[in-house]
Amino acid sequence: MFLGFFPKIPYPAFMDPQTSRRRIPATMATQHPDNAGKPYWSNKPFISTAKEVEECFRSYSDLDCQEYMWDWEGKFVDEAVVDRLYLKHYDYFAAQPLGKERFLTFRVPNIKREGQARLARAFAGILSASYSAQQMKLYSPPLFEVIHPMTGSAEELIVLQKKFHETAKFQQKLLGTKLKPLYLNILPLIEGTGTLLKSRKILEKYTAFMTRFTGKRPGLIRPFIARSDPALDGGFLAAVLSAKAALSEYYLFQKTTGIRVAPMIGAGSLRFRGGLSPDTVDEFIKTYPGIRTVTVQSSFRYDHPLDKVQKAIAQLNQKLGSLDPIIFSTREMAEISRLDKIFVGHYRNTVEKSASFINGLAQYIPSRRERLQHTGHFGYSRRLGQAGLVLPRAITFTAIFYSVGIPPELIGLGRGLRDCHKEGLLPLLDKLYPELREVIREIGRYLNRENLEILAARFEHLQLVKSGVEYIESYLGEKLGPKTSEDFIHRNYTSNVVQNRLRGVSPEEDIVHAALTRHSLG
Template identity: 50%
Template sequence: MKEEKENHILAGSAGRKIPAVMATQHPDNASVPYWHKTEFISTTDEVEECYRSFCDMGCDEYMWDWEGKFVDEAVMDRLFHQYYDYFSINHIGRDKFLTFRIPNIWEEPGFRIARAFMAIITGTDAAGELGFSHAPVFEVILPMTDNAEKLIHIQEQYYKTVRLTCQVFSTRLSGPVEINIIPLIEGSGSLIRSRSILLEYIDRFEKRFNHKVEYIRPFIARSDPALNSGMVPAVIAAKGAISEYYKFQNETGVFVYPIIGAGSLQFRGGLSPDAIENFMNEYAGVRTVTVQSAFRYDFNREVSTAAIKLLKRDISLKSPRIFSDSEMNDILEFDGIFRKPYCSTIERLASTINDISRHVPSHRERIQHTGLFGYSRGIKDSNIRLPRAISFTAAFYSLGIPPELIGTGRGIHDADKRGMLSKLESIYPNIKNDLKRAGCFLNKENLRMLAAADETWKDIITDVGILEDYIGSSFVPTCTDHFIHRNHVSNILHMWREGREFRREILSAGVIRRSLG
């Protein structure tokens, strides 16, 4: 197909293709997938989902997630045997890519990563038996990367696992002897300073493995920085990270192909089929984007597929903006300006959001975030625990309060007092557009009722007033869907207060806004 041949980047001595579009298992869909019967996708269903992401939707890559969820460890066997005709032409590891997001062993039990490593090794054997010459999996994503030593440690663990497997089973050396590691960096502060992690990594790698790193695919998180610090810090940190990665490339000669993980709603990234151009311009320089479940299932399939074609055609053509040292200092200052009011409000609303989030439907087989199994998210330097980003975002939207607005008004006020608004708009050109898109889902009546019961919500009333002055218009419904959404979230607030079940209302509101959270 024509779109499959356009604007592919080849990297490394082997000339591997850099995927432009990575389908993920993030459970942010509110609608039933076009190929399925319910919104819920089980572990066994994910094999079919992987195939359909490649075959039906044209994605280049699929993230197989081992972090905090149950996994079908026989994924490669199932793909090869159930869909042999497709993969005999579209080889995994050459034309299509399966990339494991492994558990962070400093946060989850280590035995889960051992299972992932064995799946990589045995999957390579399975591919070889069927005559495939490429290792199906040769890259893994390490979530919550915060230093270079952890990246090296994972690669050493994998190498030892390969050698031990060979010795124990008296077989030839199987599986890729080395795996590439994709650092997923999740805090806004860590993103801004992430060039130092890459510099230390390539130095340690060369000393440990006696050859140079050919390329790196640094992974920029958008959801968790927003949950931790608010929308504006998350956006500018991501843009700062893109700039830092290309500075690293210019400094070292090691090519970078940044990935960004974005959901459909503005708070989690704003990558939706109806906003592709804005997204590509805002995050120019990224070479791979994630299309999560809402992107694929909450829009008409033809619309989603056309958007994926556009991403594959154009994403590699966007040149990064390189920020000066002065601009990077501005980004750091804005991070503090906007994070402070956001965190202050979220800390005081945590119990409410945790309560609402318990009613958000779960569409994947997540491991419960209790004890040693899994982990929830929390605000940095705070003991407050929060739901994961999708449930967090869904909870606020279900109350009619888009989290994009929280702290942002007070941040705008502070930036204006410092004479920095023009600098902010230069760094974040889409800020007004993003606020308008989110603000259409604000339910002011709900906000007034919440504020009457808890003064913390009055901070958000302040935010709304400042932001309406800033964008020059009111946050009001602008189409029929917005009015219907307002009705659903009004129902949710009343049903929550009366102790009634409201999961179906949450789901109905999610369908209207084309994303659960």
């Protein structure tokens, strides 16, 4: 393992947006529905599609988020977002142009897994935004990047690029103009732990295609590391290690090809989903050195005091990219793969047996956005081990376990640590993730031991979590449990959740109170 010392090449703001010399936004506000409380600009926690244009603008103007993710995947969408922003806030975007200083990035449907009609509408939105910008004498193109979710191969990115290029050429012919972009900057969002470990190959194959397709080698690529769905798929620790390995792979790709990378990571506030909140900025930057862009999700923005949020975003805008990346050796990558198999195996062994427990509580987790019918990561014909298990999406999954006082980070963790001890891998783990012990202590504050005893007596699979907690405590040399008065209040709400559920009463009110106390729904 060595630090990747690369020359600090600046990214000026006023350059061709599709080259390596454009500005790289540090903070991307997203529409992830993980907020427990209401936005500072609203009187209720539910955010309708009609309010998302306002949310987008406020993310720029109030919070100084430099980018906003406009989500076309699995939810209702306002397709006139750019026109609405321009018409209502013309002076702002004349001074802070979309595509130069502020960025609006569509997350389009996966090219293989969702209907093509929504993809075509997203393409039309990107191209019509350029037309609107030209008509209003604003910077063009305002939109030129898309996020492709659940990327499993370079072929998916290639098909997406070809389809957009064909659409753009047709639009030029139809309108009699030379609108840009003709090609997209595609941000491959890679979501499985196994895929993350091999993701350099995806970049190599895709950039080779783009060199042939456009006649020019790409100057920049922004690979997007998922943290939420890899945790749902393989557990907390496997997701962390896979993200670290992916970062290493991307900077090795940069070193060997000369194509600059600006890696992104999607992180929620709770550590199972990433662990980025206004309270953890320094820890997060240290855990993932080399990250250039982070998602600032709803709970980050809305479950903390506004001034605290603004200061944390300013800190991210200033500090991201300040630490040199770490590149792992071939041997270290093999060891990470070995650790991944250990922790994924124990996590899945528990979750495979938990479907009735999980889905029985899912109905009580409150909705925070308008979503289409969607079964989540496993629902796209994803299999968990051999069970073919369908689970709720990651936010709901995380909320369920936190609401009963069993942080999902603990699932499979203790048994994985035990196996690492037996195989002499704990020193390696400490080297790869030196913050782990302190992170577990923080997670452990939300453990409700009494609930774990009650539920383990009723659900056999939770006996595995109980025995795992015992090993975690021996690993740390201390007991897990509440430490502060706020922690004890959270424990009390989670006790209410379990007791109400056992007596057939809706626990939703206490679920919300617990979420407000921990500053995130899930």
